[in-house]
Amino acid sequence: MKNIFLLLLLLPLTLFAHMNIAVSYPYIGAITKSIGGEHINTVVLAKGNWDPHFVVPRPSFISKVRNADALIMNGGQLEIGWLPPLINRAGNPKTNVGANTFLNLSHYIKLIDKPSNVDRSGGDVHPDGNPHFHLDPNNILVLAKTIEKFLISIDREHANVYQTNYENFSASWQEKMKGWQEKMASKKGMKVIQFHNNLAYFNKAYGLENIGTIEPLPGIPPSSRHIIKTIELIKDQKPCCILHDVYHSTKTAEFISDKTGIKIILMPHDIGALETVEDLTSLFDYLTGAVQ
Ligand SMILES: [Zn+2]
Numbered sequence: 001m002k003n004i005f006l007l008l009l010l011l012p013l014t015l016f017a018h019m020n021i022a023v024s025y026p027y028i029g030a031i032t033k034s035i036g037g038e039h040i041n042t043v044v045l046a047k048g049n050w051d052p053h054f055v056v057p058r059p060s061f062i063s064k065v066r067n068a069d070a071l072i073m074n075g076g077q078l079e080i081g082w083l084p085p086l087i088n089r090a091g092n093p094k095t096n097v098g099a100n101t102f103l104n105l106s107h108y109i110k111l112i113d114k115p116s117n118v119d120r121s122g123g124d125v126h127p128d129g130n131p132h133f134h135l136d137p138n139n140i141l142v143l144a145k146t147i148e149k150f151l152i153s154i155d156r157e158h159a160n161v162y163q164t165n166y167e168n169f170s171a172s173w174q175e176k177m178k179g180w181q182e183k184m185a186s187k188k189g190m191k192v193i194q195f196h197n198n199l200a201y202f203n204k205a206y207g208l209e210n211i212g213t214i215e216p217l218p219g220i221p222p223s224s225r226h227i228i229k230t231i232e233l234i235k236d237q238k239p240c241c242i243l244h245d246v247y248h249s250t251k252t253a254e255f256i257s258d259k260t261g262i263k264i265i266l267m268p269h270d271i272g273a274l275e276t277v278e279d280l281t282s283l284f285d286y287l288t289g290a291v292q
Pocket of ligand 1: 197
């Protein structure tokens with residue numbers, strides 16, 4: 001009897017105990033929320049309309065990481081400039097690299113475009129390959145499965161909830177993917193230019209061919225020599241458009257467009273990159289509708 005009483009007393013505590021999961025980018029927060037449901041509270045650090053490579057941490061980030069029960073990052077060196085120093089300063093053993101409450105998503109995806117020889121003095125920001133893997137909708141499923149396993153490993157008590165949430169997420173995502181595939185079918189083989197190769201995985205998923213970037217190397221601003229080369233490339237190969245991120249200035253793209261007549265299309269890279277992109281579904285709805 002006494003035990004039952006004690007159990008009843010403790011029950012509300014367990015029922016309302018939320019795990020605080022800090023994540024680097026909004027898309028990770030959205031997947032984590034879909035799988036974690038009511039048992040977790042996601043704390044998203046970077047905003048979706050920021051340059052994900054060069055996040056300037058706000059002072060509040062330290063306490064967010066300090067109070068986290070777990071941390072999920074993109075990895076592939078995307079956060080290299082800002083997250084490791086933050087983890088250090090927060091001094092939270094639960095968010096340390098190597099803790100069982102720390103998850104690096106890039107370890108579960110095969111990165112493409114790994115440079116064969118990286119000249120670090122050249123300043124390539126992606127020496128491990130392209131880290132923008134979440135823009136292939138197939139990878140969203142891999143990441144959701146990875147996060148499901150991760151949540152189960154740190155909170156066995158709610159394993160069946162995470163499993164069910166994953167199954168529901170996966171079923172509805174696969175249904176949406178069919179729609180996106182149909183929308184993109186006629187775009188297969190289209191040549192595109194980008195500012196930065198944010199859409200490497202998106203292009204691969206739908207058969208678009210990226211023939212060049214306005215940046216000479218990932219993270220390196222355009223030089224006049226490279227701009228002239230790009231203009232020649234566009235005149236020669238006639239790509240449909242420049243797919244441009246939302247956080248770099250479009251000035252160079254506009255100059256190139258003036259010289260060649262090429263269209264510039266803004267492509268959101270994460271939730272919140274554009275106002276209408278409020279969740280993962282609207283992100284891919286937007287991307288698959290934007291390429292013309
Ligand atoms: Zn990048």
